[in-house]
Each structure stands twice: as C-alpha cells, then as structure tokens.
Amino acid sequence: MRVFIQFLILGVSGLILAGCDASTDQRAADNRGFVFCGPGQPTTFNPQLTDGGLTADTLSSQLYDRLLRLNPKTYQPEPMLAKSWEVSEDGKTYTFSLRRGVAFHRSVQFTPSRYLNADDVVFSFRRLIDNNHPYHPVSGGQYPWFDSMDFSGLLKDVKALDTYRVQFTLSRPDVSFLSTLATNFSVILSKEYADQLLTAGTPEKIDTYPVGTGPFALAEFQPREFIRLRRHWQYWQGPAPMEQVVFDVSTRGTGTLAKMLTGECDVLASPVASQLPVVVDDKRFHLSSQTGMNVAFISLNTRHPALSEVEVRQAINLAIDRNALLSSVYYGTGAPATSLLPPMSWAYDPNSQTEYNPKLAAALLAKAGYRQGFSVDLTVPMKPTAFNPSPRKTAELIQADLGAIGIRVNIIPEKTVNRVAIREGDDAHDMVLTGWVADNGDPDTFLRPLLTCNAKFTGWNMSNWCNRYFDQKLNEAIATEDTEARKALYIEAQTILNRRMPVVPLAHGIQHQVRDASLKGLTMTPFGADSFADVSRGR
Structure with a gap:
C-alpha cells in the first residue's frame, strides 16, 4: 500500500498513473492525482444507505x-x-x-x-x-x-x-x-x-459498483487498503483537472499524520486537535478550519427512573465543566454548546446560556429525592468524530464531574449505538454520549430527527422524549416561509429544550483539514467534503 501511494505522489507508476512518460511536463504530472487520507471504511458506496461516514461525507460529492x-x-x-x-x-x-x-x-x-x-x-x-x-x-x-x-x-x-x-x-x-x-x-x-x-x-x-453523474467514477476498491476514483470525462460541468483521486483507507502501518509528514498523503481529513501543532507552522502544508454545523451531547433516557425527573436532568447539565472539556479534549478548537443548534445557525438563540454550578446541581438532586445520588450507565461509542475528537476522554471527564455530585457513572464502551434496539423500545441504555452533524443549513435538520415524537420510532430519539408542544413549534416553523417567524418558533422550541433538558449539549467542534500546499481548489463545508472537480496543483 505504501509503495502504491508513494508512486502515485511521485507520478512515476505506469500501473497506477496510465500514460506517464519522461516527456510529460510537470503540470500534467502534478495533475494526475492526489491521495486523500481520512478515517473510516465504506460499507457501501450509496449514501442513501448510510447516516454519515466516508461515503456520505466525502465520496458522495465525487461519485454523484x-x-x-x-x-x-x-x-x-x-x-x-x-x-x-x-x-x-x-x-x-x-x-x-x-x-x-x-x-x-x-x-x-x-x-x-x-x-x-x-x-x-x-x-x-x-x-x-x-x-x-x-x-x-x-x-x-x-x-x-x-x-x-x-x-x-x-x-x-x-x-x-x-x-x-x-x-x-x-x-x-x-x-x-x-x-x-x-x-x-x-x-x-x-x-x-x-x-x-x-x-x-x-x-x-x-450500491457496491456505483454509477452516478459526479466528476469522478469508481475505478478500483481494495477493502481496508484504498479506493481509487477516475476522472469522468463527460462530466456536465467539464472534466476535472485531476485524472484520479486515491483514498487511503488502510489501517496498518504508520498513522495518517505520519503519512502526511512523509508525503504519502496529500490531504489529511479531520486531524485530531492534538495533531495540529505538528503541521501548523510547516510551510509544506496548509491548514484549513471551518466552524462545524455539529454538536456533541449526552442523550438522557427519560424512561430511566432517576433520569425521568427534570431536576435530575438539569443537575447533570449544571455539573459538567465544559471549559475543562474544551481544554482537555478539543485543545481550544471547540466552542461550548448552549443549545443543540450551533451559533452559526440562523435560528440559534443568542440568549441561551450554559452554567457550571455543581453546588446548585447537588441541590437539585436532593430536591428530586436523590440526595445520596444514584448509579447510571453511560454508553460511549469509541470512534473519534468532528464533534468529539476523543469520546473516551470526554466520558471520563463527565464521569468525574457527575461523581462530584453523587452520580456514579459506569462507562460502557460501544463501537456503535444500537439504534435498532432503541427503535424497538429497548431501554437498556441510560445515557448515551453522542452527537450530530447537520447535512444542510436548515435548523430543522438538528431538532426534528433527534427529539420529535416520531423520531422515537426511528431510533434517533435516544432520550425517548416526546413533547407535543415542542413538535407543534417545529411543525409551525416548516410550514411558513417567513424567516423571522420561523426563527421565533425555533427559539421557543430551544427554550422548551432548555427547561426540560432531555439532552445535555456539550460542545461544537471545529472541522480541520490539512493539505499539501501545492493543491489548489480544495474547499471545506460545514456539511462534509466538497466536490474535487476543481482541484489541481499549482507551483
């Protein structure tokens, strides 16, 4: 795999880069391709079948x-x-x-x-x-x-x-x-x-041999090794400058940061915050950052005896030190969440606040009848994401914060949250550390899939929370084209969430991308990778 990628970068492999010869000018050689390194393994090439990941976030805009x-x-x-x-x-x-x-x-x-x-x-x-x-x-x-x-x-x-x-x-x-x-x-x-x-x-x-109309088509896929896309010469907006793009999805050998430093990767998608100091001052690379339309939060199962109490849910919210979380997990690259909606959303409530007050949290627990606290499980998917670069560390900080007010948290590692079980009414989970990345700029894409009554039947409403007044506000908001009226309704909906607290917002992550400084036309969006149709190399 390493030899494959090195040959692609050098532009000398006749197998990988068809038509390469010694007389080809430098610009043509540079535009033969680039290597994209990022997390994730595709289980399908059809984004309709996914809820995110490499296929939806990056491949979709290339193939379709x-x-x-x-x-x-x-x-x-x-x-x-x-x-x-x-x-x-x-x-x-x-x-x-x-x-x-x-x-x-x-x-x-x-x-x-x-x-x-x-x-x-x-x-x-x-x-x-x-x-x-x-x-x-x-x-x-x-x-x-x-x-x-x-x-x-x-x-x-x-x-x-x-x-x-x-x-x-x-x-x-x-x-x-x-x-x-x-x-x-x-x-x-x-x-x-x-x-x-x-x-x-x-x-x-x-779904496994995709055919779309995008700027690139699937040429080759070696599971757990690489994906190679070739240029679509008949693309309706004109053929892309690059002949091909290779996605390094291998899990063996050196890590992605090491591959970036040794020239095996041209693009490093979603580097973790702790890696940024290594590349930020290196003139070989360009670091792009984008405020993300995302949120990390804790979903509280409102069917749990203790978590069914509003005061308990409010106590959990007050007991979490978000500044410590941002410092230790996000390395200062995130923002504290006061709502599920990020500040860049046009419907964000600027008056929403998040307070760290463990003393008040303990008082609310006592008021709810849990002066001695209680035990609760926290399910934690282990995969790093744009909204949570280190779920395990986040869980441990939450565990310590809640322990300080008497709530004993058992961390349950889990690769993925079983939404099928949740959809079928399985109450095995107590709290789930999770998050959400919006796929468009409309605020409805945050609130409706996660918290409406109908969402309980999809497995996404992990709080098992249903509030008809909240649903009414969302339904009124999508029925009018008056933006100011919509914003007022979404603010009312956020007020309901802040009072009832079925979820505890934690932080909004900032998306990062590192690329070779010679690459031009590579852009970021808050919703995933943009098309590579205009990517080229410049000297």
Missing part, C-alpha cells in the same frame, strides 16, 4: 450529483441537476426542470445508452419511500438518514411529468424540503443501470 446543492456562502439551495423549480401555492407540490445532456459514468458493468432524465430521479426517490418497490429491500432496506426525518411520511409521491420534468408531492408543507434535496444523501442513481442489474439478478451491485 443531486437535484440541488448548497451555496458555499449562504448555505441556501441552488440549482445542480435541476436547473429550475416551481412550488405550488399550498407548499405541497414541487416541480423541477432537469438539465439536458448529463452523462452517467461508464464502467465494466455498465454502458449508458442515454443521458439522465426524469425516470432516474423518480427511481432514486421511489426506492426510499415505496415498500413495494423492487429496490426498496436491496442491501438491507434501511435508509437511516431519511428514516430519521420521516422522509417516507413527508414525500407522498414523485412522478415524471415528461422526459425532463419531475413532480414531488408532499403530505404537508415543508420549507426545508429543498435543503433536504441538496444534502449528500439525496443522490441521483441510474434507473437504466438498476433495470439491467435487476434483470441479471444482481441488484445489490447498484
């Missing part, structure tokens, strides 16, 4: 396009595969006009006979919402991100009006719908490819 994309400055939806759209007066019908001449990838498995059309859009979304669709159960039949927001309950129907017009019909008005279509999850697949695979009896290949 969406109807809409988010403007990098305003975070508002703008045209992508859809060149325009109309919305009915009742806010329930959206009609999109598609671009013409958009080509799908060619591969060993598939040679497209036509350009993208309305049938592809209908297929991509009907698979998600129609239990009787032949592709709905393929690859497990779970669509976690869409399930978290009750997408099948929102999208009533999608149909082709003609070759290049598609109509979506909603069950209720939802002004966040356009933002949903702009996320990295809402990708457009090829119906022609799907039909071919279904006839061959291999429908699952649509």
Whole structure:
C-alpha cells in the first residue's frame, strides 16, 4: 500500500498513473492525482444507505450529483441537476426542470445508452419511500438518514411529468424540503443501470459498483487498503483537472499524520486537535478550519427512573465543566454548546446560556429525592468524530464531574449505538454520549430527527422524549416561509429544550483539514467534503 501511494505522489507508476512518460511536463504530472487520507471504511458506496461516514461525507460529492446543492456562502439551495423549480401555492407540490445532456459514468458493468432524465430521479426517490418497490429491500432496506426525518411520511409521491420534468408531492408543507434535496444523501442513481442489474439478478451491485453523474467514477476498491476514483470525462460541468483521486483507507502501518509528514498523503481529513501543532507552522502544508454545523451531547433516557425527573436532568447539565472539556479534549478548537443548534445557525438563540454550578446541581438532586445520588450507565461509542475528537476522554471527564455530585457513572464502551434496539423500545441504555452533524443549513435538520415524537420510532430519539408542544413549534416553523417567524418558533422550541433538558449539549467542534500546499481548489463545508472537480496543483 505504501509503495502504491508513494508512486502515485511521485507520478512515476505506469500501473497506477496510465500514460506517464519522461516527456510529460510537470503540470500534467502534478495533475494526475492526489491521495486523500481520512478515517473510516465504506460499507457501501450509496449514501442513501448510510447516516454519515466516508461515503456520505466525502465520496458522495465525487461519485454523484443531486437535484440541488448548497451555496458555499449562504448555505441556501441552488440549482445542480435541476436547473429550475416551481412550488405550488399550498407548499405541497414541487416541480423541477432537469438539465439536458448529463452523462452517467461508464464502467465494466455498465454502458449508458442515454443521458439522465426524469425516470432516474423518480427511481432514486421511489426506492426510499415505496415498500413495494423492487429496490426498496436491496442491501438491507434501511435508509437511516431519511428514516430519521420521516422522509417516507413527508414525500407522498414523485412522478415524471415528461422526459425532463419531475413532480414531488408532499403530505404537508415543508420549507426545508429543498435543503433536504441538496444534502449528500439525496443522490441521483441510474434507473437504466438498476433495470439491467435487476434483470441479471444482481441488484445489490447498484450500491457496491456505483454509477452516478459526479466528476469522478469508481475505478478500483481494495477493502481496508484504498479506493481509487477516475476522472469522468463527460462530466456536465467539464472534466476535472485531476485524472484520479486515491483514498487511503488502510489501517496498518504508520498513522495518517505520519503519512502526511512523509508525503504519502496529500490531504489529511479531520486531524485530531492534538495533531495540529505538528503541521501548523510547516510551510509544506496548509491548514484549513471551518466552524462545524455539529454538536456533541449526552442523550438522557427519560424512561430511566432517576433520569425521568427534570431536576435530575438539569443537575447533570449544571455539573459538567465544559471549559475543562474544551481544554482537555478539543485543545481550544471547540466552542461550548448552549443549545443543540450551533451559533452559526440562523435560528440559534443568542440568549441561551450554559452554567457550571455543581453546588446548585447537588441541590437539585436532593430536591428530586436523590440526595445520596444514584448509579447510571453511560454508553460511549469509541470512534473519534468532528464533534468529539476523543469520546473516551470526554466520558471520563463527565464521569468525574457527575461523581462530584453523587452520580456514579459506569462507562460502557460501544463501537456503535444500537439504534435498532432503541427503535424497538429497548431501554437498556441510560445515557448515551453522542452527537450530530447537520447535512444542510436548515435548523430543522438538528431538532426534528433527534427529539420529535416520531423520531422515537426511528431510533434517533435516544432520550425517548416526546413533547407535543415542542413538535407543534417545529411543525409551525416548516410550514411558513417567513424567516423571522420561523426563527421565533425555533427559539421557543430551544427554550422548551432548555427547561426540560432531555439532552445535555456539550460542545461544537471545529472541522480541520490539512493539505499539501501545492493543491489548489480544495474547499471545506460545514456539511462534509466538497466536490474535487476543481482541484489541481499549482507551483
């Protein structure tokens, strides 16, 4: 693997970089490719089947396009595969006009006979919402991100009006719908490819041998080693400067920081905060930072005897020293969370506050009848994330803080939180250290999937909390296009959360990315990696 990547960087491997010879000029050699190093192993190449990770956060924007994309400055939806759209007066019908001449990838498995059309859009979304669709159960039949927001309950129907017009019909008005279509999850697949695979009896290949319209296509995948993408020459926005991109997903050998320092990586995605001092003053590298649309929090199971008491939940919130957390875990690169919504959200409540007051916390415990404290389990996924660079260390700090007021915390390491068990009503968890990364700029994407009554049935509402007044505020907010009215409603919803405290917000992480200084056009967004379609090298 190391030899493979070194040859890619040097631009001398005839196997990896086809067409390389001694007469090629330096710029052409530089633009043959770059190596992207980051955490995670893909379990699928279809982001519809995931709730995050490498596939949704990074690969999606390379392999696929969406109807809409988010403007990098305003975070508002703008045209992508859809060149325009109309919305009915009742806010329930959206009609999109598609671009013409958009080509799908060619591969060993598939040679497209036509350009993208309305049938592809209908297929991509009907698979998600129609239990009787032949592709709905393929690859497990779970669509976690869409399930978290009750997408099948929102999208009533999608149909082709003609070759290049598609109509979506909603069950209720939802002004966040356009933002949903702009996320990295809402990708457009090829119906022609799907039909071919279904006839061959291999429908699952649509998710493991992907075909999209993005700037790059899958060329090779060696599990736990590397993913190689090749340039899509017929990309509708013009071919990318780079011939290929290699994702180093190996887990053996030196760590990613060491690979960056030795030149085996051109890009280091999501370096942990403790690694930043090593690269920040090195002129070979460029460090980019982006305030993240994310939050780390503790989910409190409101069915637990002690945690069912509001005073106990408020006591837990008051007992946690967030400044110590930011210093020890985030190394000063995060911000304390006073709400689930980060400060960069347009609906953030500037009056929300978080107090560290262990004395008041102990008094609230006594008031709730727990003067002697109690024991509780804290489930802790071990994987570092943008919102929590060291979950284990965070858990230990929480354990110490709560221990100081008499709450004895047992840390339960877990690779992943079992949302299926939670969805089916399993109350085995007491508290869960978790977090959320928004996939668009709308505040609804934070609050609805995590805390509404319907979210209890998706496994994302790990607090098992249901407040009809809170749900009412969110439903009113997505039914109006008046931004100021929406903001007022979201602030009311945040006030309810601050009083009832089903979750304890901890911190908002800052996203970092280190790249070789010669790379140009590599951008970051709060929602995941942007397209590599404009990445090149400059000397």
